[in-house]
Amino acid sequence: MFTTQNLVSVAIAALLTAGLYAVMSYGLAIIYGVMKVINVSNAGFLMLGAFMTLMYFQWWHLDPVAGAVLNLLPFFGAGWLVYKLLVRRVVSARPIATLLLLFALWLVIQNVALAIWGSDDQSIITAYTYKSLIVGGFRLPLTRLIVFAVALLALSLLHFVLGHTYVGKALRATVQDPQAALLVGIDTERISALAFGLGTALSGFAGSLLTLLFSFTPDFGGPFQLKSFTIIVLGGLENFAGVTVGAAVLALTESFAVLFMRASLQNVIAYGLLVVALIVMPGGVAQLWARTRS
Amino acid sequence: MPAAPLLEIENIAAAYGQVRALWDVSFAVGEGEIITLLGANGAGKTSTMRVISGLLRPIGGEVRFAGESLRLRPSRIVDAGIVQIPEGRALWPRMTVRENLQLGAYTRRARAHQAESLAWVVSLFPRLAERLTQLAGTLSGGEQQMVAIGRGLMSRPRLLMLDEPSLGLAPKLVREVFRVIRQINADGGVTVLLVEQNVRQALEIAHRGYVLETGRTIRSGPATDLLQDPEIKRAFLGM
Ligand SMILES: Nc1ncnc2c1ncn2[C@@H]1O[C@H](COP(=O)(O)OP(=O)(O)OP(=O)(O)O)[C@@H](O)[C@H]1O
Ligand SMILES: [Mg+2]
Numbered sequence: 001m002f003t004t005q006n007l008v009s010v011a012i013a014a015l016l017t018a019g020l021y022a023v024m025s026y027g028l029a030i031i032y033g034v035m036k037v038i039n040v041s042n043a044g045f046l047m048l049g050a051f052m053t054l055m056y057f058q059w060w061h062l063d064p065v066a067g068a069v070l071n072l073l074p075f076f077g078a079g080w081l082v083y084k085l086l087v088r089r090v091v092s093a094r095p096i097a098t099l100l101l102l103f104a105l106w107l108v109i110q111n112v113a114l115a116i117w118g119s120d121d122q123s124i125i126t127a128y129t130y131k132s133l134i135v136g137g138f139r140l141p142l143t144r145l146i147v148f149a150v151a152l153l154a155l156s157l158l159h160f161v162l163g164h165t166y167v168g169k170a171l172r173a174t175v176q177d178p179q180a181a182l183l184v185g186i187d188t189e190r191i192s193a194l195a196f197g198l199g200t201a202l203s204g205f206a207g208s209l210l211t212l213l214f215s216f217t218p219d220f221g222g223p224f225q226l227k228s229f230t231i232i233v234l235g236g237l238e239n240f241a242g243v244t245v246g247a248a249v250l251a252l253t254e255s256f257a258v259l260f261m262r263a264s265l266q267n268v269i270a271y272g273l274l275v276v277a278l279i280v281m282p283g284g285v286a287q288l289w290a291r292t293r294s
Numbered sequence: 295m296p297a298a299p300l301l302e303i304e305n306i307a308a309a310y311g312q313v314r315a316l317w318d319v320s321f322a323v324g325e326g327e328i329i330t331l332l333g334a335n336g337a338g339k340t341s342t343m344r345v346i347s348g349l350l351r352p353i354g355g356e357v358r359f360a361g362e363s364l365r366l367r368p369s370r371i372v373d374a375g376i377v378q379i380p381e382g383r384a385l386w387p388r389m390t391v392r393e394n395l396q397l398g399a400y401t402r403r404a405r406a407h408q409a410e411s412l413a414w415v416v417s418l419f420p421r422l423a424e425r426l427t428q429l430a431g432t433l434s435g436g437e438q439q440m441v442a443i444g445r446g447l448m449s450r451p452r453l454l455m456l457d458e459p460s461l462g463l464a465p466k467l468v469r470e471v472f473r474v475i476r477q478i479n480a481d482g483g484v485t486v487l488l489v490e491q492n493v494r495q496a497l498e499i500a501h502r503g504y505v506l507e508t509g510r511t512i513r514s515g516p517a518t519d520l521l522q523d524p525e526i527k528r529a530f531l532g533m
Contacts, residue, residue: 166396166400166405169389169393169396169397170397170400172386172388172389173386173389173397176386176387176388176389177384177385177386179349179380179384180380180384180385180386181397182348182349182368182369183347183349183368183372183377183378183380183384184372184377184397184398184400184401184445184446184448184449185368185369185370185371185372185373185400185401185404185449186369186397186400187367187369189367
């Protein structure tokens with residue numbers, strides 16, 4: 001079963017998944033970087049992103065990719081409000097307060113979704129859902145290719161904004177030294193609200209893309225959330241470039257592990273990797289890299 | 295002292311939670327002056343600067359800048375023309391020197407003059423010209439201090455506050471830092487508030503000085519007088 005053909009196709013599948021993984025984890029990394037808070041409500045917004053996409057599809061026959069773009073603005077607004085109305089009030093207290101607050105928010109979103117949409121499995125079937133392309137002898141599902149391309153585009157855009165705009169630089173400065181940011185006149189309070197909005201927008205965006213690949217229920221954010229935790233820990237928590245590395249490591253590990261174990265155990269890989277990463281390399285892959293070089 | 299001081303500190307008191315740091319600090323800085331604050335470790339020099347830059351909210355007293363009460367957020371205080379170069383540089387290590395300097399000109403007022411300010415900073419520290427694309431975290435201590443001062447100047451301040459800028463530098467670099475401070479003041483017209491371990495050198499470039507003790511201003515005078523004062527000599531100059 002381990003022909004070269006086979007291994008290459010597994011690697012390609014992993015790469016295609018990694019793009020989506022990176023997009024769904026980036027928001028978590030941005031929010032953690034700016035305010036040192038793990039946004040557990042991310043799972044709720046991921047799920048909400050999926051259901052809103054379903055609504056757009058049912059109301060207007062809107063394609064999930066267009067749905068992803070449409071989600072950006074309202075989800076940004078929602079994240080901004082969550083920061084202004086809730087997080088801001090507790091973020092200077094002990095970290096556990098913020099964590100519990102965001103956990104509660106997740107539960108609220110989940111229960112509202114249950115009340116509106118029930119617990120049935122939902123899915124979005126588009127004209128291209130079952131189509132695939134044959135490239136170089138490999139059969140590639142069209143949905144995965146589209147998700148990968150869109151994710152790559154989003155990541156490039158994000159990279160540009162963080163690296164080359166004033167506000168992006170101010171955000172990175174706040175991550176690296178918030179006090180120094182205050183001292184040059186950066187309104188770090190505003191940057192925090194912005195980071196929460198941006199992070200939530202990315203959750204809504206990623207939620208839309210997920211509907212192209214998976215069916216979903218109001219419970220469905222959880223497992224993806226855990227994958228995102230693993231990814232940002234692997235990436236080094238505050239290292240934005242590390243998110244992409246973490247996503248690739250997780251996707252590859254998952255894909256190749258499936259060759260050796262039952263597919264139903266795939267989620268265990270992420271949890272196992274999270275535990276290993278926290279114990280062996282709390283600074284993420286980047287730290288491991290630095291250690292081997294010095 | 296000139297008739298209308300640029301900065302007036304009146305009876306400031308401040309605390310970190312339950313820990314009282316300042317009890318009663320008062321002094322004034324005239325436009326164009328270099329003023330140095332002297333005091334033993336823990337006297338409250340850094341805390342005084344943090345009150346002025348808005349990082350530490352006073353529990354009493356008043357800060358006036360250019361005649362107006364200064365009860366603003368730190369970002370607005372930078373906009374008003376005050377900048378603090380914190381002890382220990384506090385650069386953003388994973389950003390380039392150029393990015394560190396660019397962000398120094400973050401406020402709207404400063405952003406418009408960014409290119410001009412950068413040219414000024416590079417003329418003060420020619421060595422930075424060839425370091426612009428390097429990550430700040432990889433610079434030597436002296437170069438980092440130059441970037442820290444340069445970043446502060448990028449905001450085009452009227453008042454520059456320097457907290458121990460020569461800390462940990464080799465003697466040659468210490469002299470260069472003092473030379474540049476004098477140049478910023480004399481040629482750039484920037485008013486300076488300076489805290490230094492090198493008390494002698496600080497008093498040599500300063501116009502006047504104030505002495506802090508356990509959160510209180512206890513003495514003041516022209517720098518030349520303080521340099522000759524037996525008590526100051528004993529306490530700060532090791533004589
Ligand atoms: N973050 C803080 N939390 C609690 N207490 C603090 C904090 N920073 C300073 N203090 C206390 O406030 C008082 C004044 O400290 P400050 O740093 O202003 O002194 P300083 O004159 O700058 O001293 P040094 O010469 O050592 O830099 C000290 O008693 C100090 O212990
Ligand atoms: Mg100090």
